[in-house]
Amino acid sequence: MSFHKIKGHQNQLKYLSRLKESGLIPHALLFTGQQGIGKRLIADIFAASVFCKEKDSPCGKCHSCVQMKAGSYPDFLVLERDDKGKIPVGASDKSQQGSVRWMIDRLTRSSINGRYVVIVDGVETISESGQNALLKTVEEPGSDSHIILIAESKSGILPTIVSRCIEINFNPLSVSDINDIVEERFPDGENSSMISSICGGSADVALRLYDDKIFAGIIAAAKEIKGILRGRGTAGKAFDFSGTAGPAFVITVLINLYSFMVRSHITGEVVMYPDDIALDEGEAEKAVKILLAIKKGLKNNLNVNSILKGMLYSVSEINSRGFPDPDFSWLL
Numbered sequence: 132m133s134f135h136k137i138k139g140h141q142n143q144l145k146y147l148s149r150l151k152e153s154g155l156i157p158h159a160l161l162f163t164g165q166q167g168i169g170k171r172l173i174a175d176i177f178a179a180s181v182f183c184k185e186k187d188s189p190c191g192k193c194h195s196c197v198q199m200k201a202g203s204y205p206d207f208l209v210l211e212r213d214d215k216g217k218i219p220v221g222a223s224d225k226s227q228q229g230s231v232r233w234m235i236d237r238l239t240r241s242s243i244n245g246r247y248v249v250i251v252d253g254v255e256t257i258s259e260s261g262q263n264a265l266l267k268t269v270e271e272p273g274s275d276s277h278i279i280l281i282a283e284s285k286s287g288i289l290p291t292i293v294s295r296c297i298e299i300n301f302n303p304l305s306v307s308d309i310n311d312i313v314e315e316r317f318p319d320g321e322n323s324s325m326i327s328s329i330c331g332g333s334a335d336v337a338l339r340l341y342d343d344k345i346f347a348g349i350i351a352a353a354k355e356i357k358g359i360l361r362g363r364g365t366a367g368k369a370f371d372f373s374g375t376a377g378p379a380f381v382i383t384v385l386i387n388l389y390s391f392m393v394r395s396h397i398t399g400e401v402v403m404y405p406d407d408i409a410l411d412e413g414e415a416e417k418a419v420k421i422l423l424a425i426k427k428g429l430k431n432n433l434n435v436n437s438i439l440k441g442m443l444y445s446v447s448e449i450n451s452r453g454f455p456d457p458d459f460s461w462l463l
């Protein structure tokens with residue numbers, strides 16, 4: 132895999148190639164941008180190109196490229212989120228592989244082939260004390276070594292770390308880049324125009340939507356939302372997130388879906404949605420607002436199901452009459 136095969140991000144790739152060719156690669160790079168748009172893939176390829184000595188690097192064939200592909204290159208260190216969703220800081224004995232302290236300790240020892248490259252994928256998940264421990268390493272990772280921090284945004288990173296990095300921001304992919312990526316993987320994929328439009332510029336989300344079960348879950352939720360907003364209700368049927376990728380994923384995709392609907396009402400862009408999920412502009416706008424509020428609540432472990440229903444019902448009632456009907460049932 133080389134930079135040539137990557138879709139989108141052409142300016143960022145050009146910049147990285149130029150850094151590589153000039154031999155002036157900064158000690159610390161910070162890749163920012165939303166999830167699932169290729170930051171990690173690009174970091175992996177960049178690391179391989181730093182180690183590869185061939186002219187058009189990474190060549191994919193030399194000894195270091197083969198080791199990189201196999202995940203066994205000795206001077207390539209990766210820190211990733213654990214099953215709690217955080218990069219561990221590690222105990223003070225520095226033994227926990229993949230932890231911040233382990234990595235800092237490794238960099239104090241000589242590398243096998245002359246330089247380390249470290250990828251920290253999810254730096255914003257490291258605790259404040261862990262980030263403080265990381266600070267000095269980011270400043271001086273050791274001669275010829277490079278550290279690539281990856282984050283969705285700078286907001287969870289200590290400003291002192293950010294200020295020591297060269298930041299490269301990655302934008303969401305365009306619909307046509309996403310089309311190219313998914314067509315390569317799913318040449319006969321159904322619903323491709325809709326999926327490319329609602330994945331929010333994330334190839335990762337688009338590819339997951341090609342899972343029939345996940346796609347069906349999104350459509351079912353969207354039908355339910357339309358039913359409630361149009362006052363038809365759905366007889367107490369719950370939103371079913373079980374067959375899908377979880378509430379956070381479904382809510383995010385629905386926000387993209389309705390945002391796209393609002394936009395296509397304005398721009399006249401034609402995207403084929405099943406009729407039973409299409410909303411008019413005002414409804415789609417309200418749905419986006421409700422879902423954004425719920426997305427924020429997800430962090431506090433709110434019950435998505437009942438809150439989503441409650442909010443949709445209240446919106447649909449206020450819609451039709453200005454106020455909800457007074458409820459005297461408690462008098463009887």
Ligand SMILES: [Zn+2]
Nearest residue numbers: 183190193196
């Ligand atoms: Zn190579």
